[in-house]
Amino acid sequence: MTGESSVPAADRAGWVDRAGWVDRAGWVDRAGWVDRAAAAERAVSDRSLRRLWAVPTTTLGLNSSPPPLSHRLFLTWNYWWQAHLLDCLVDAEIRDPLPGRRRRITALLRGFRIRNLGSWTNRYYDDMAWLGLALQRCDDRLGTDHGPVIRRLADEIVTGWSDAEGGGIPWRRGDEFKNTPANAPAAILLARTGHLDRAAATVDWIDDRLRDPDTGLIWDGLRPAQIEKVVYSYCQGVVLGAELEVSSRTGRPRDRIHRLVAAVDRHLSSCSGVLAGHAGGDSGLFTGILARYLTLVAAELPVTDRADVTSRSLARRLVLQSAAAAWSNAAFVDGAPLFGADWSQPARVPSEGGHERLAERDLSVQLSGWMLMEAAAAVGD
Numbered sequence: 429m430t431g432e433s434s435v436p437a438a439d440r441a442g443w444v445d446r447a448g449w450v451d452r453a454g455w456v457d458r459a460g461w462v463d464r465a466a467a468a469e470r471a472v473s474d475r476s477l478r479r480l481w482a483v484p485t486t487t488l489g490l491n492s493s494p495p496p497l498s499h500r501l502f503l504t505w506n507y508w509w510q511a512h513l514l515d516c517l518v519d520a521e522i523r524d525p526l527p528g529r530r531r532r533i534t535a536l537l538r539g540f541r542i543r544n545l546g547s548w549t550n551r552y553y554d555d556m557a558w559l560g561l562a563l564q565r566c567d568d569r570l571g572t573d574h575g576p577v578i579r580r581l582a583d584e585i586v587t588g589w590s591d592a593e594g595g596g597i598p599w600r601r602g603d604e605f606k607n608t609p610a611n612a613p614a615a616i617l618l619a620r621t622g623h624l625d626r627a628a629a630t631v632d633w634i635d636d637r638l639r640d641p642d643t644g645l646i647w648d649g650l651r652p653a654q655i656e657k658v659v660y661s662y663c664q665g666v667v668l669g670a671e672l673e674v675s676s677r678t679g680r681p682r683d684r685i686h687r688l689v690a691a692v693d694r695h696l697s698s699c700s701g702v703l704a705g706h707a708g709g710d711s712g713l714f715t716g717i718l719a720r721y722l723t724l725v726a727a728e729l730p731v732t733d734r735a736d737v738t739s740r741s742l743a744r745r746l747v748l749q750s751a752a753a754a755w756s757n758a759a760f761v762d763g764a765p766l767f768g769a770d771w772s773q774p775a776r777v778p779s780e781g782g783h784e785r786l787a788e789r790d791l792s793v794q795l796s797g798w799m800l801m802e803a804a805a806a807v808g809d
Contacts, residue, residue, distance in 0.1 A: 456808070464804070465519075465520070467801075468794075469516070472798050475490075475493040475794070476791050477489055480542060480543055481501075481542075485534070486538050486539035486542060488505065491504055492789040494780060502543055506710070507550055507552070508710075509713065509791055509795065514536055514540075514559075514566065515562040515565060516799055517529060517532060518533070518562065518569060521533070523806075548581065553584070553588050553614060557613035557614040557616075560581035561620075563577055564617065582621040582623065585618060588614075589626065593606055595629060595633040596630065596634075597610055598610065604652055606651070608647070608648060611634055612630075613669075615674070616666065618630065619674055624677055628674050631684075635684060637655075643659075644687050645663075645691050645692070659695075661704060661715045661717070661718040662717040664718055665719070667688060668685060668689065668724070669720075669721040671684050672728065682729065682730070685729065692718070701745055701746055703771065705768070705770035705771055705773075706769060707787050708786070711769070712791075713795060713796050716795060716796025716797065716799035717799070719746075719751075719803045723743070723803040723806050723807055726744035726747065726807045727807060748807065754771035754800055759776070768787065768788055771797075
């Protein structure tokens with residue numbers, strides 16, 4: 429990457445915004461967040477979206493920028509990163525509908541299927557759940573029709589269930605490891621596609637087997653006779669999403685949602701309310717995913733009592749505080765934001781050669797920042 433821009437230091441610090449006002453805490457009005465989300469979209473589009481193997485009307489996201497040869501040729505790619513790229517494009521189309529973006533969505537799906545050797549499925553249940561969710565949102569919000577593909581993906585998940593370890597689906601076909609990153613997005617997709625009983629059984633299994641009784645946070649997963657007591661931010665996000673979907677459709681009490689939002693605030697955010705980050709690679713997406721589902725809580729959690737109001741308000745604050753920090757700590761290269769994996773720390777700019785191992789190079793990290801800006805645009809005043 430070249431040319432750190434001449435964007436004024438005040439703007440890089442988040443003190444001013446050309447489309448809105450901002451105070452010393454980095455808060456902007458909704459017009460400002462919309463402007464920032466658009467800037468994040470342009471940054472990812474310009475740096476990372478390329479035609480697949482010179483095939484007309486295709487596009488995919490490069491794994492990194494600047495990309496090594498294996499990434500430029502799409503010899504290396506990540507199925508689930510592309511699903512989140514689609515989700516971000518859907519966010520952007522909801523924010524500001526554009527004919528060109530719809531063509532880009534079509535090209536992305538064409539590129540995806542070609543690169544996946546003509547198939548929509550693979551061995552990993554979490555990957556298939558993420559794609560199903562992105563396609564379902566595309567259909568629901570943009571009026572497209574991917575029903576047969578979504579049903580195929582949901583059926584794969586339904587048949588993956590087993591009673592071993594009390595229930596749930598494995599991380600991938602033939603594996604004994606059952607984890608939150610597969611089961612929680614699967615539960616969201618199942619709830620949205622009419623498999624409500626299985627979705628409810630899944631969230632109950634997660635709460636029973638993978639909730640830390642001390643912190644209220646959700647652990648990574650389990651295998652026979654062993655629980656992986658690692659805490660990742662995206663596990664909290666997808667469980668929030670799954671609990672919200674099931675509760676909204678069944679009228680179940682929402683105490684699990686209240687408890688988990690409070691646990692995220694207490695254990696996975698700084699004293700200033702900025703969500704904790706991870707690193708590059710797959711983990712670059714983790715906190716963006718948490719922000720996405722906190723946004724759903726802030727916007728869609730039914731309000732019948734004070735606990736609901738508190739959870740909605742807290743979820744919104746975590747999103748906006750994190751977005752303010754991510755924007756103020758972004759680097760600006762050729763006028764476009766480059767986000768860091770930890771939104772509380774200044775982003776680092778990769779060299780043009782791109783030989784150093786910086787998380788900022790990864791598509792996952794930049795998608796997470798874009799996702800966060802779209803989240804702030806959705807819940808900002």
